[in-house]
Amino acid sequence: MAQLEKELIIDDFDADGSGGRVSTLGETVEILERAEKRVLSKFDWIVMPQMSILVLFAYLDRTNIGNAKVFGFEKSLGMSGTDFHNISTFFYIPYIILETPWVMAVRKFGPGRVLAIAIVCWSGITIGTGFIQTYKQLIACRLLLGSFEAGLFPALTFVISSIYPATSQGKRIAVLYISIALSGALGGLIAYGIQLMGKQHGLEAWRWLFIIEGTISLVVGALCWVSLPTTPETAWFLGQEERSTMSIVKVRNHPFEASDKFSWKQVVMALTDPLVWLASVSLFCSSIAMFGFSTFLPTLLNAMQYTSLQANYLSIPVYVLASIGTGITTFVSDRINRRALCLIHSPLLVMTGYAIAVGTSNKSVGFFAMFLVGAGVYSYNTVLVTWVSNNIHPAYKRSVAIAVVISIGNAAGLAASQMYPNKDGPRYLLGNSLSLGFEALALLSVGLITLLLTYRMRQKKGLQDEGIETNGKEGDQSLEFKYVF
Template sequence: MAQLEKELIVNDCDVNNSGGRISALGETVDIDERAEKRVLSKFDWVVMPQMSILVLFAYLDRTNIGNARVFGFEKSLGMSGTDFNNISMFFYIPYILLETPWVMVVRKFGPGRVLAIAIVCWSGITIGSGFAKNYNQIIACRLLLGSFEAGLFPSLTFVISRIYPATSQGKRIAVLYISIALSGALGGLIAYGIQSMGKQHGLEAWRWLFIIEGTITLVVGALCWVSLPTTPETAWFLGQEDRSTMSIIKFRNHPFEVSDRFSWKQVAMALTDPLVWLAAVSLFCSSIAMFGFSTFLPTLLTGMNYTSLQANYLSIPVYVLASICTGITTFVSDRIKRRAICLIHSPLLVMAGYAITVGTGNKSVGFFAMFLVGAGVYSYNTVVLTWVSNNIHPDYKRSVAIAVVISIGNAAGLAASQIYPIRDEPRYLVGNSLSLGFETLALLSVGITTLLLKYRMKQKKRLRDEGIESNGKEGDQSLGFKYVL
């Protein structure tokens, strides 16, 4: 079966992406739907939980610096002024620059060992942060942490795109964003427990926060070395029959792959595709609100006259609702096999939430507004990434495209860390207004992206109607590829 897959020629194939039959070189191969469900179910039970845990601890390791600040982190290291803001920003510099190279390495060597090495390294850096003695040392730790965490999220998104059909990728990518949302709630609970134990064995509580969370992640990374498969069709938990089924599924999902070798041509295709840059701008705009929300939610709540203690535990139900809404949105998007229509309500909810906070200083109404923001801020990013994954082929082009889109989206972290300065307390009108404005641009980009895809489909239809069988292009730009709207 693996040999058959390698011999399939795209121009001689008739692929039905919604069915269970592939016609190649005059031969018809049937896909047993029960066998397909069995194979994908194994990935759901073995791979997806690992991905969720990895994202959960990755975001704990990157955001625990905020909890450490409450524990006396700045005073202990002799920091002052904007030193803390600088530390937060330094993380994103290597993070943004190295996302694309990491994903390309994962594409070539598989996620198992590559991500395991990254996880072991960043968990060691997290532990080392607990022993930092001064400002310069913590800057070095944050730069290294960003370097090794850079590839995780885009790599996992790419892996999902290689395993699952386009119409069911949304809810799997949603698992990653739900893990991000839940890390906010879990991080507060862990920090509370560590703060309660106080100074132990000569080390302050903030140091134990880094050491304990880093140690847990180190164990998880070591397990990933053997538990994450290198390729879907060679996964260790699949039998020979299941591997053959996975090979057929892989070809059906990605019939426009022309080579399994690295291709600079496909890299160039990704970097010159307007769809990639449009999606990147869209994700950047929505991520301004998302990063600001996830970083400053307790700050916004205290600005509404809630106490610090109340702000910590009141943020938990907001994150829970955010997780639920993300799951529902992506489930519906997969079920109806549409992306654009499911992207409209998310920014509208976020816009309504920030409009309320700008328009009134009432604490109860403001708290309700945070639920509205949470209900839309994570689901939008989830569906946008799924949309990109569905509509970019072949493999290397998609791996670069996903990394570029996420890199530019993460660049919003640099800006979001600066839009809520302490001088704007208690209502932080500037930050909330900017989040409202950028979310409006994100909504506008949905319409532009839809028009671009419809235009491309119209152009392909015109060529086919003229009797042209090939336009000389490959991947998603070939005549046989149908975009997901």
């Protein structure tokens, strides 16, 4: 880094040493900042929209089963009892197991080809779901869907952490979570239109739901093969000078990266870091509510005595508010560079919403409660994942840590898929109460993570006060690294 700064400070000189000048460090920094803004702006306009679309269609293909449920697909396939909840559970088994391998593949081969293969495969599976005839075939489709969707979200989170400085990662990761929320709104809109369309060409409406959404995501996946860059500093849309700028920015933003080569040592560092496991538990608790909400919102609205048609289109404004709430929270989090502080209000909103849902059977009040849940349920996960990304280095440790945290968070899908059995309708007191309780635990975990980071910083300061220059550790646990709070 020092050598790069020296190279930037010296302007071109004439052959005899005259006619040139030496820029001040302030001028150099200003030039680099302007160049960095231009480069990152290109990533914002070219890469971030692609990431957003990928996440939107991934969650659309995953959660459309909730819309299909109110279409009557259970009856078509002869499902009964807990069959619907079981297929939601089957999805998460390979999803959890394969997240870390997928992210490590993205780290090694780049996001373009790896994620393109994944989305083309899961799109084909979604289309195939529209033609299944038995419950066993549905189970097979859900297992395969979980296998290929597994690495998308943690992989994109890792890519964002590799491109952007820590202070601006929150709003970019928020784009991914907003896409999840918008997938619910778009899913409700598409489902509403398809339900009005009814049976066509001998196929029920729920079959068309899978076929149409799968076809759209198949086209998107094919385009990603050539449009997503392999690494930030070799992106196809950057000129030579911009690539040099990106290389400098990478070194500056990630000064604790020891090497770009794969390291089992860094894998072990991630798996033995208490921060990773505390964050994993926190994300698991908050994701109980999030997965229950995203999968069963049409069911909950239907149980409030809204018709199946109303349940689909009434979910749209709820998800729109969820997107707005996530955007505002993460914008403030980046602006003030405080993660823990911005993690407090989100669980409080979710807890209040579920408390209302548990406490009343009034359908209008219950509908209002869903707005409160939506306003907080996605923003917590966004800021928490950003917090982990900011505080984990080097690169391979971060890639494994993000994958582990998100995969354990996604394990909540196993529990959430069983929390709303049909026999608990119409109030679904068990599911709403569990969501409330786990959200309270998520709030508690914010304090525990803060205590851990505070303890580490005190340990580092104590060594520095003694005049010790190094503790022999690397990455975020080195003496020079300062944790983001």
